[in-house]
Amino acid sequence: MGTDQSNSQTPKEITATGAGRISELRPVIDMLEKPQMAALYTVLRDHVVTVPELQAEVDVTKSTVYDYVAALQRAGLVSEVETDGTATKYTAHEFVVTLEVDGMVVEVTPDVVEVLSYQETNLEIQGFLEQYGLATLAAFIDLAHQHAAGDVTTRMIADLLDISRGSAYDMLEHVGRILDIGGEPSTAHAADIDENERDELLER
Amino acid sequence: MTSGNRDDNETARYTANLVDTGIFRAIGKPPNEQYDKLRAAVASADTRLHIPATIYEELGGDTTADAFPSGSEYVDEAIRDGWVIVADHLPGLLADDEDITSPVERSRHDAHRVIANVTNHPKTVNQWDDTALVGLAVRLFEQNERIRVLVHTTDRALSKAVRVVVPQYGYYEVKCRYYPPQTVKDQIGLETNLAW
Numbered sequence: 330m331g332t333d334q335s336n337s338q339t340p341k342e343i344t345a346t347g348a349g350r351i352s353e354l355r356p357v358i359d360m361l362e363k364p365q366m367a368a369l370y371t372v373l374r375d376h377v378v379t380v381p382e383l384q385a386e387v388d389v390t391k392s393t394v395y396d397y398v399a400a401l402q403r404a405g406l407v408s409e410v411e412t413d414g415t416a417t418k419y420t421a422h423e424f425v426v427t428l429e430v431d432g433m434v435v436e437v438t439p440d441v442v443e444v445l446s447y448q449e450t451n452l453e454i455q456g457f458l459e460q461y462g463l464a465t466l467a468a469f470i471d472l473a474h475q476h477a478a479g480d481v482t483t484r485m486i487a488d489l490l491d492i493s494r495g496s497a498y499d500m501l502e503h504v505g506r507i508l509d510i511g512g513e514p515s516t517a518h519a520a521d522i523d524e525n526e527r528d529e530l531l532e533r
Numbered sequence: 534m535t536s537g538n539r540d541d542n543e544t545a546r547y548t549a550n551l552v553d554t555g556i557f558r559a560i561g562k563p564p565n566e567q568y569d570k571l572r573a574a575v576a577s578a579d580t581r582l583h584i585p586a587t588i589y590e591e592l593g594g595d596t597t598a599d600a601f602p603s604g605s606e607y608v609d610e611a612i613r614d615g616w617v618i619v620a621d622h623l624p625g626l627l628a629d630d631e632d633i634t635s636p637v638e639r640s641r642h643d644a645h646r647v648i649a650n651v652t653n654h655p656k657t658v659n660q661w662d663d664t665a666l667v668g669l670a671v672r673l674f675e676q677n678e679r680i681r682v683l684v685h686t687t688d689r690a691l692s693k694a695v696r697v698v699v700p701q702y703g704y705y706e707v708k709c710r711y712y713p714p715q716t717v718k719d720q721i722g723l724e725t726n727l728a729w
Binding site for chain 2: 397400475476478479482483484485488489492495498499500501502503505506508511513514515516517518519520521522526527529530531532533
């Protein structure tokens with residue numbers, strides 16, 4: 330655990346938005362390579378917690394937790410929350426950082442960070458990253474949201490990203506579970522479709 | 534024996550379950566717990582799972598080999614055991630869009646159009662194989678009078694395509710069950726999901 334060899338592509342161009350908060354980019358890049366740092370950011374995105382509480386969620390030493398929190402604070406991705414004189418609590422901010430890596434544009438979002446936090450523990454994510462790279466993974470995550478909304482099919486995703494259909498099916502399951510997208514199963518009867526809608530959808 | 538006067542209503546309609554690739558991928562290769570649950574659910578619902586030849590191929594199956602089934606670690610065992618049935622190749626090619634009279638073939642072109650409209654993706658990336666479940670549903674209705682069709686898919690857009698297109702051919706006894714991919718493992722073994 331904790332090796333930083335994966336995704337070590339060098340970004341060439343960088344743009345960032347985060348409500349104008351991002352003040353240092355290195356920690357963003359670090360999160361792509363350090364799953365525990367990515368996991369720590371993800372915990373802070375969902376919860377307002379103290380360092381000991383963070384340490385209970387993330388598998389690193391207390392001093393590493395402090396280092397990661399400090400780095401993310403410097404970057405403007407994490408802030409202290411007003412507390413009533415007890416232990417300091419932290420929260421994370423949303424952001425989008427656009428990198429250009431080997432000629433491909435990579436949109437780094439909190440969802441990408443969350444999925445990357447599984448890059449050493451989830452074999453499917455790990456294999457996908459090794460075979461297709463970070464840019465394709467980031468594009469896949471965006472398409473996974475579109476898929477959950479019914480705006481693209483699995484076979485189309487495979488075609489758009491030039492990945493195998495098998496990978497597309499398997500990754501949708503894993504990414505869907507990690508990001509909890511897609512809602513609940515549902516059954517619908519053909520007779521319940523509105524005739525006007527039917528006519529519109531059949532139009533050329 | 535003097536039977537033969539069975540009430541027609543007692544002759545239950547057969548519910549054919551049509552199953553998309555994503556369902557089998559999520560269940561995984563047997564042996565595993567979900568696969569066993571699905572097999573038991575199919576038996577107690579007294580149904581069969583039907584798949585188009587293209588879906589069999591997506592699952593690794595070889596439709597050109599002399600031996601059948603062959604090549605799919607996901608479904609070959611179930612095919613041999615008789616509870617998964619691979620349909621013969623459906624007619625229709627993406628290129629032929631003129632003068633089509635066969636309902637099965639026409640339904641696939643309809644589905645292709647509906648999928649393009651539902652997804653707002655140009656037809657150039659619209660996969661022709663996405664139309665196979667629609668074509669198979671129409672074929673099963675054409676070939677069987679007392680039948681209902683229940684389609685299981687992990688693609689919302691395909692659920693919509695089936696429900697929009699199949700009734701165009703006069704068949705309304707169609708339901709679709711959509712599963713977010715990560716929910717398949719917990720859901721597919723439930724008998725209630727396979728019964729009308």
